[in-house]
Amino acid sequence: MSYLKPALKHPGLPKNKLGFTRRDYEGSISTLCAGCGHDSISASIIQSVWELGIEPHRVAKVSGIGCSSKTPDYFLSASHGFNSVHGRMPSVLTGANLANRELIYLGVSGDGDSASIGIGQFAHLMRRGVNMTYIVENNGVYGLTKGQFSATSDKGSKAKKGAINTDEPIDLVAMALQLGATYVGRSFSGDKTQLVPLIMGALSHQGVALIDCISPCVAFNNHEGSTKSYDYVREHNESVNKLDVILGRAPITAEYAPGEVTEVAQHDGSVLRLRKLHEDYDPTDRVAAMNYLARHKAMGEIVTGLLFVDPDPEDLHASLGTVATPLNQLNDDVLVPGAAALEKLNAALR
Amino acid sequence: MPQPLSATNDFVVKFANVNGSGSASANQLFAKSILRMGIPIASRNIFPSNIQGLPTWFEVRVSGEGHLGRRGGVDMMVAMNPQTWDRDVAEIDVGGYLFYDSTKPMPKSKFRDDITVIGVPLTELVNAAYSVARERQLFKNIIYLGALSALLSIDPAVIEQLLAEQYKGKEKLAKSNQEAFHMGRNWAATNLPPIGLKLEKADKVGNRIYIEGNAAAGLGAVYGGATVCAWYPITPSTSLAEGFEKYAKRFRTNKDGTKNYAIVQAEDELASIGIVIGAGWNGARAFTATSGPGISLMQEFVGLSYFAEVPAVIFDVQRAGPSTGMPTRTQQSDVISAAYASHGDTKHLVLFPEDPRECFEFGAAAFDIADRFQSTVFVLLDLDIGMNDWLCEPFAWDDSKRMDRGKVMTAEMLEAGREFGRYLDVDGDGVPFRTYPGTHPSKGAFFTRGTSRDRYAKYSESGAVYVDNMERLLRKFETAKEYVPHPVEKKASRTTPYGVIYYGSSSAAMQEALVALQADGVQLDAMRVRAFPFHNDIQRFIDEHDTVFVVEQNRDAQLRTLLMNECNTDPAKLVAVLHFDGTPITARFIREAIGRKASSVEVVPLRKATP
Numbered sequence: 001m002s003y004l005k006p007a008l009k010h011p012g013l014p015k016n017k018l019g020f021t022r023r024d025y026e027g028s029i030s031t032l033c034a035g036c037g038h039d040s041i042s043a044s045i046i047q048s049v050w051e052l053g054i055e056p057h058r059v060a061k062v063s064g065i066g067c068s069s070k071t072p073d074y075f076l077s078a079s080h081g082f083n084s085v086h087g088r089m090p091s092v093l094t095g096a097n098l099a100n101r102e103l104i105y106l107g108v109s110g111d112g113d114s115a116s117i118g119i120g121q122f123a124h125l126m127r128r129g130v131n132m133t134y135i136v137e138n139n140g141v142y143g144l145t146k147g148q149f150s151a152t153s154d155k156g157s158k159a160k161k162g163a164i165n166t167d168e169p170i171d172l173v174a175m176a177l178q179l180g181a182t183y184v185g186r187s188f189s190g191d192k193t194q195l196v197p198l199i200m201g202a203l204s205h206q207g208v209a210l211i212d213c214i215s216p217c218v219a220f221n222n223h224e225g226s227t228k229s230y231d232y233v234r235e236h237n238e239s240v241n242k243l244d245v246i247l248g249r250a251p252i253t254a255e256y257a258p259g260e261v262t263e264v265a266q267h268d269g270s271v272l273r274l275r276k277l278h279e280d281y282d283p284t285d286r287v288a289a290m291n292y293l294a295r296h297k298a299m300g301e302i303v304t305g306l307l308f309v310d311p312d313p314e315d316l317h318a319s320l321g322t323v324a325t326p327l328n329q330l331n332d333d334v335l336v337p338g339a340a341a342l343e344k345l346n347a348a349l350r
Numbered sequence: 351m352p353q354p355l356s357a358t359n360d361f362v363v364k365f366a367n368v369n370g371s372g373s374a375s376a377n378q379l380f381a382k383s384i385l386r387m388g389i390p391i392a393s394r395n396i397f398p399s400n401i402q403g404l405p406t407w408f409e410v411r412v413s414g415e416g417h418l419g420r421r422g423g424v425d426m427m428v429a430m431n432p433q434t435w436d437r438d439v440a441e442i443d444v445g446g447y448l449f450y451d452s453t454k455p456m457p458k459s460k461f462r463d464d465i466t467v468i469g470v471p472l473t474e475l476v477n478a479a480y481s482v483a484r485e486r487q488l489f490k491n492i493i494y495l496g497a498l499s500a501l502l503s504i505d506p507a508v509i510e511q512l513l514a515e516q517y518k519g520k521e522k523l524a525k526s527n528q529e530a531f532h533m534g535r536n537w538a539a540t541n542l543p544p545i546g547l548k549l550e551k552a553d554k555v556g557n558r559i560y561i562e563g564n565a566a567a568g569l570g571a572v573y574g575g576a577t578v579c580a581w582y583p584i585t586p587s588t589s590l591a592e593g594f595e596k597y598a599k600r601f602r603t604n605k606d607g608t609k610n611y612a613i614v615q616a617e618d619e620l621a622s623i624g625i626v627i628g629a630g631w632n633g634a635r636a637f638t639a640t641s642g643p644g645i646s647l648m649q650e651f652v653g654l655s656y657f658a659e660v661p662a663v664i665f666d667v668q669r670a671g672p673s674t675g676m677p678t679r680t681q682q683s684d685v686i687s688a689a690y691a692s693h694g695d696t697k698h699l700v701l702f703p704e705d706p707r708e709c710f711e712f713g714a715a716a717f718d719i720a721d722r723f724q725s726t727v728f729v730l731l732d733l734d735i736g737m738n739d740w741l742c743e744p745f746a747w748d749d750s751k752r753m754d755r756g757k758v759m760t761a762e763m764l765e766a767g768r769e770f771g772r773y774l775d776v777d778g779d780g781v782p783f784r785t786y787p788g789t790h791p792s793k794g795a796f797f798t799r800g801t802s803r804d805r806y807a808k809y810s811e812s813g814a815v816y817v818d819n820m821e822r823l824l825r826k827f828e829t830a831k832e833y834v835p836h837p838v839e840k841k842a843s844r845t846t847p848y849g850v851i852y853y854g855s856s857s858a859a860m861q862e863a864l865v866a867l868q869a870d871g872v873q874l875d876a877m878r879v880r881a882f883p884f885h886n887d888i889q890r891f892i893d894e895h896d897t898v899f900v901v902e903q904n905r906d907a908q909l910r911t912l913l914m915n916e917c918n919t920d921p922a923k924l925v926a927v928l929h930f931d932g933t934p935i936t937a938r939f940i941r942e943a944i945g946r947k948a949s950s951v952e953v954v955p956l957r958k959a960t961p
Contacts, residue, residue, distance in 0.1 A: 028809075057795060060632070060787045073797055073809065080787035082631055082658075083799040084624070085650050091580075091621040095628025095636060096787070098578045098612045103632075103788050121624070124617040316614075323608040327577040328633035328786060332752050334610050335575040337601040339747040345569070346744040349559035350385075 017053040025050045027077040031070065037189030037215030037230075038068055038137045042075045044192055045106070045135075048199035049076065052247070059104045060096055064089040064118060067144055068110030068137035068215075087118025090125035090134075094316070097130050100326040101317050104203060105132035112142050115151035115170045122172065126179035126208055131315035133202040134210045136172055137189070139217035140228035147220035158225030171297070173307060176210040177290050182313035183209035184289070186304045188233050189216070198306060200245040204270040207313025214302065238296060240281045240305040246271040264311045274306060283309055354466045355445040356546030359389050359414030361425040363498075363547075366438040368431050370402030376491035377408040378739075379512055380498060384412055385560055385741065386508045388552040392418040392858065394738045394934060399585065399678050405434045416554055418705075418741060419859030422936040426547060428494060435460065447545060449498065451490075468542060470497045475533060489530040496534025501542060502549050506535060559706075559744045563735035564639075566706035567665055568593025569745070570713020571637055572601055575753045576663070578636035579613045580625035582644065585677045586733040587667035590639035591615075619644035623651040623662065630661040631798060633758070633786035635717045637663035642684050643672055645691065652726050653692025656823070657800045659773070659784070661720035661756070664688075665713070665729045667736040670932045679932025680733035682854055685908035688728040689882050694801070695820060697827055699834060700728045700882040704857035705735060707742040708880075712835065721756035723830050724784060732903070734855040734934040757783040764793040772796045772807035773819060780826030827883055834881035837888055840864070846873035848948060849895035850927075851888070853879040853909060855934065856901050862937035863944070870941070872948045874899070882912065889917050892924070899944055901927040903935050 013021035025046045030039050049059065056078035063069035065086035072081045084092040093107045114122045114136050125134070140157065142148040149157075152172065153165045176184050183205040187195040195213060202209035214233050216222045222229045227236075241262075247270055262283065264272040274283055282288055289308040296303045323330075355361070363380075367373035374395075381393045392411040398404035411421050426447040429438045442448055444464045450456075452469025461467055476490045499509060510528055517524035564587065571579070571594050579598075581591040595613055602610040616622040622638040629636035640648070645666055655662045668684045670676035688700050699719055701712040712729050720727040759770055764785070770793065773782050782805075785794035796807035801819065804810045852860045857878060864876055877891045892898050892913070900910040907926035914921045927943045929935040 055791055057788055057791050062628070077797075078792060078795050080785070080795050081797040082628075083797065084627075085654050088620060088624045088651070091616070091624025092628035092631070094614070094621075095578060095580065095625035095630070095634075096632040097628075098614070098625065099629040099632035099634030099636070100786075100788065120617055121621055124621060128614070317612075320612050320614075321607065321609050322612050323604060323610050327610070327612060327629075330575075330577060330610055332575065335577065335602070335753075336573055336747075337597075339749045341601060342573075342745050342747045346557075346559050349561045349744075350555075350557070 016050050018055060020050065020056070022046055022050045024078070025056055025076055027075040028073050030074040032067060033219045035218040036067070037139060037217070038071050039074070040189040040192065041135065041137055041195070041213055041215055042071050044195045044199055046075045047192070047196050048203060051196070052200055052203055054104060054203070059106055061106050061108065062089050062093040062096060063108040064110070064113035066110040066113045066142075067217075068108055069113055071137070072106075072108050087113050087116070088121055089113065090118065090121035090130075093132055094125060094128065094130050097132060097316065098322070099328045101131070101322070102326050105130070106203070107132055107134045109134065109136050111136060111138045111140060111150040111152040115172055119151070119170065123175065123179055126176050126181045126210070128316045129180065129182065129208045129314060129319070131206055131317070132208060133199065133205070134208065135199070136210070136212050137215045138172070138212055138228070139215050139221055140226070141217050141221040143217050143220055154227040157227045158223070160220050160223055171293070172210065173212045174290065174293055177286060177293070177308055181210050181308075182207035182310035184308040185210070185306045186212045186214070186302070188214050188237055188304060190230055190234065191237070194239060194242070194304065197243040197245045201243060201266075201270070201272050201306060201309070204245065204266050204268045205309070205313065206267045207310065207315050233302060236300060236302045238301040238303050240278045240292070240303060240307065241283060242275040242277060243306050244273040244275075246273050264309050266311060272306065272309060277305070283307060284311065352445045352464050354447070354546045355425050355443065357425065358548045358550050359412055359552060361412050361547045362421055362423060363410045363412070363426045363428065364424045364441070365408040365428040366431045366434050367406050367408065368433070369398060369400050369404045369406040371491070372488040373430065373491045374408070376495045379509060380495055381410050381739070382512055382560065383499070383504050383508045384410070384549060385555055386512065387505055387549060388555050389414055389549060390416040390418065390554050390741055392420065392741065394420060394734065396933070397678050399674065405431050412549065414552055414554060417858070417862040417937065419862050420934045420936045422938040428498070430494070447547065449494070449501075466545065468501065468545070470494065470534070470538065470542075475537060479530070479533060492527055492530040493534035496531040496536075497538035497542075499531070500535045500538035501545055502547055504549055505551070506532070555741065557744055558741050560739050560741050561706045562589065562737055562739050563703070563706040563709040563731050564590035564667060564737060565593035565596075566745070567709040567713040567729065567731060567736075568595075569597045570710040571663070571717070572597045573710070573747060574635065574714035574717035576635045576637050576717055577611050578626065578629035578634045579611070579638070580616050580622040580636070581638050582616050582619050582622050582640065584641045584644055586669050586737045587639040587641045587644075587665065589737065590665050590667060619647040620651065623648040623664070626662045627651055627655050627660050630655070630720070631658075631787070635661075635663075635721070637665060637717075639665040639667065641667050641669050641677075642687070645684050645687050649692045652698065653694055653696050654800060655726040656692065656696045656698065657694070658798050659724040659782070660798070661724050662726040663716045663720050663729065664726060665731060668730060668732040670930075676932050678733065680855070680934055681903050681930060681932065682730070682732055682856070683904040683908065683930070684730060685902075685904070686911060688730060689912055691726070697883070698726050698728055699723060699830055700730055701835060702730050702853040702880055703735065704854060704878065705742045706740050707745065709735060710745045715835070718754040719830070719834060722754055722833060723781060723826060724756060730854060732855050757781055759783040759785050759789070759794060761790045764790045770794050771805045773803065773822070774805045775822050775825065779829040780822045780824070781829060831883045831885050834883065834885070836885050837880055837891070838878040839887065839891065840876040842873040842875050843868070844873055846875060847896035848873065848899070849875045849877065849891060849897070850899040850901060850944065851877050851879055851891070851909070851913070852901040856903060859935045859937045859940055860901060863940035866937060866941045867944060870945055872945060874944070879909065884913070884916055888913070892917055892919050896923065897925055898923055899925050899927050899947065901935070901940055903929050905930045
């Protein structure tokens with residue numbers, strides 16, 4: 001069931017550059033379990049869009065099926081949303097993006113939706129470089145059907161009813177890196193200070209941005225023996241950097257030692273300022289990122305942070321050479337060649 | 351030896367070739383030269399699922415009377431493929447002609463004595479004139495074209511003109527082709543006696559055009575304002591997406607090189623239809639082209655389009671069978687899987703074009719219909735229409751026509767205070783208003799999902815709310831009956847208790863069969879169904895007759911099943927006439943099948959009844 005929230009707002013709520021409060025970016029009340037990681041991600045999305053000062057109706061939210069895919073109803077109610085079919089958010093979002101390149105596209109999916117049934121569409125969207133933010137709310141379990149392993153469950157991880165997972169997990173971050181995604185990050189729903197700037201950077205990124213967000217399932221995957229529980233993730237989280245998204249090229253104010261900070265200017269004018277937490281980590285080197293990831297996975301660590309960013313991404317529209325005007329705004333004059341052209345064609349077919 | 355066949359402007363020539371040998375171009379020239387002489391033809395490729403090496407046939411029916419269906423039977427076989435020699439020779443009608451390459455002697459047992467054998471030493475001729483292997487292979491085809499032109503009295507000036515057009519800007523190639531053509535023509539004129547099959551200039555073609563249905567449908571999509579095409583290659587639909595690309599490139603490229611369209615070759619059919627639905631949701635006209643196996647894969651998404659009410663256009667170029675075996679053979683076997691695609695209670699809009707002209711017309715109209723009804727529209731072609739060049743009426747367009755984007759609420763309307771409920775039936779026709787994403791800062795946004803929502807798109811699992819919506823969807827479907835192309839009716843010359851219903855590519859053969867059946871004394875009122883949902887005229891037509899034959903190209907009488915489901919009629923009244931061997935239906939088949947069944951329901955042929 002959905003509930004309407006009271007329209008009454010506290011007059012003192014902080015406003016963004018457009019004069020909107022965070023309340024203007026909220027959605028219906030969540031129907032997920034109390035304590036679900038997904039709700040924290042929704043809150044982080046609201047915070048990110050608000051901080052970026054994006055008009056809510058300029059965002060299009062698309063999801064597949066599952067607990068994660070229900071969440072677009074719980075944020076940005078002034079945006080159009082599309083709860084499509086299981087595992088097929090990538091294709092629906094690709095089509096939406098082709099129709100109107102001016103909106104900001106946010107795809108929300110889960111580990112079942114993206115790594116199992118939707119692995120093919122996930123992979124091909126990454127290859128095509130659709131300009132979007134792709135958030136996987138990854139809890140390693142099927143929640144709505146009550147506790148089956150998903151394809152991101154770690155080998156050896158224990159299910160609530162005691163079964164041990166024997167299959168190798170799919171690491172969507174590693175796949176995205178290999179398939180050409182131009183902004184790849186991993187985070188944890190319980191770490192808002194890391195997640196919010198990651199989402200902000202992704203929304204500002206002009207190519208395909210993947211955020212794999214580990215999001216514990218309090219109902220079916222938060223027990224001893226699970227590798228996607230709050231405790232386990234906190235214990236094994238290795239953040240490679242700390243990201244600040246600087247809007248409008250604000251000067252560096254804090255003092256950093258040389259080599260401590262990397263700045264990546266994005267096409268929309270935002271600057272990603274990355275404070276290194278690991279000395280040898282270069283977030284603009286794709287191959288190094290893949291190696292680092294593999295090495296640290298072997299050590300049992302969950303690597304988080306902004307793992308890779310291409311400051312100069314190309315998107316699907318660039319590859320296709322589509323016109324700058326959104327295709328859904330082209331009228332008859334542009335689209336229909338007319339009777340005279342048809343008569344010429346007829347003549348050539350005789 | 352029986353009398354050799356003698357006919358002017360009325361015979362069938364079949365070319366037996368090896369796939370990939372370059373014969374298609376020569377065969378096309380042959381077909382087109384007859385058209386240029388003002389004589390109607392119907393041409394068909396019969397080809398394997400293969401690029402090089404396997405047998406392929408090209409059949410040209412010359413019909414001064416203008417019959418465009420497949421006739422059946424072969425009057426002259428141009429046997430260029432040793433692999434299929436025996437069956438090709440066997441297929442020739444008694445008294446017919448066998449044209450072959452006589453360079454290598456063949457035992458007498460390889461021939462028949464009830465046909466006329468015409469040997470031309472093609473290999474010898476080509477080897478004497480050319481030394482490069484590929485040239486030898488290609489020019490051999492042009493040489494047999496030359497020889498045939500002499501035998502059948504094709505005007506050489508017409509072929510010269512066609513070669514000049516084909517190789518415009520490549521004069522050297524045009525010249526060498528013309529030399530090869532005349533080499534064959536001169537050899538035949540000097541060495542062969544005249545035969546009974548002849549072409550004579552006529553004026554029966556008029557301003558008609560000659561094109562394949564897939565290209566016509568692709569062009570229709572351009573004129574229909576489609577901007578997004580997502581597809582996955584599958585025979586026999588591939589040339590439809592390619593046709594769209596060709597025409598879009600020509601008509602929709604801006605001066606700076608940017609494109610007013612987007613084409614994505616997707617990873618599979620699921621992604622294709624997903625992209626189409628995403629684009630449709632966001633206000634672009636979008637389509638995919640596929641065949642039966644693709645339709646099977648798209649089922650879930652088609653249901654979503656029905657319930658979420660998102661426009662989409664699917665061109666289904668029907669073929670036989672799943673997997674391997676019959677992908678290059680024609681059928682009308684996706685009627686049910688299109689009309690009732692997906693899980694849950696669903697029904698879809700389906701159009702049945704009869705020829706390339708209607709492929710263009712319906713190909714454009716499908717986008718208006720999809721937008722108007724916010725649902726999937728299937729355009730059901732088949733391999734016969736899609737991949738063969740057909741002689742048809744020229745394409746026509748009314749420049750005053752504008753795209754019908756259906757009920758779209760704009761920012762101005764919302765600003766003016768119009769009430770917006772995404773699934774609210776404001777006009778009583780079952781069709782609600784929609785908004786495109788990003789329309790207005792505070793009004794008109796909604797959350798799209800499947801069935802569980804109320805009139806204002808709010809989530810609901812209430813049974814009453816669900817039923818309310820399902821009933822509105824039925825009202826919408828009812829409204830569509832008048833909007834989709836109406837059936838075309840053709841009355842018999844006198845009152846008759848017998849009717850026939852047919853659709854799609856069966857049309858040409860049916861027209862011819864109607865004439866023949868009338869000559870046999872079988873009077874039939876005919877109705878060509880052009881769309882689903884069925885217009886009320888179809889119910890009336892069934893009611894008006896005691897027996898209605900339903901002619902179709904599938905095993906299970908799929909349109910008949912649909913008629914039984916959707917119309918109020920006694921199933922016994924609907925008599926199935928079914929052709930499903932993968933070859934196009936023929937007038938001979940229909941005439942024979944209806945003639946037999948008509949007598950079994952005690953039709954008294956008029957010729958016998960009247961003294």
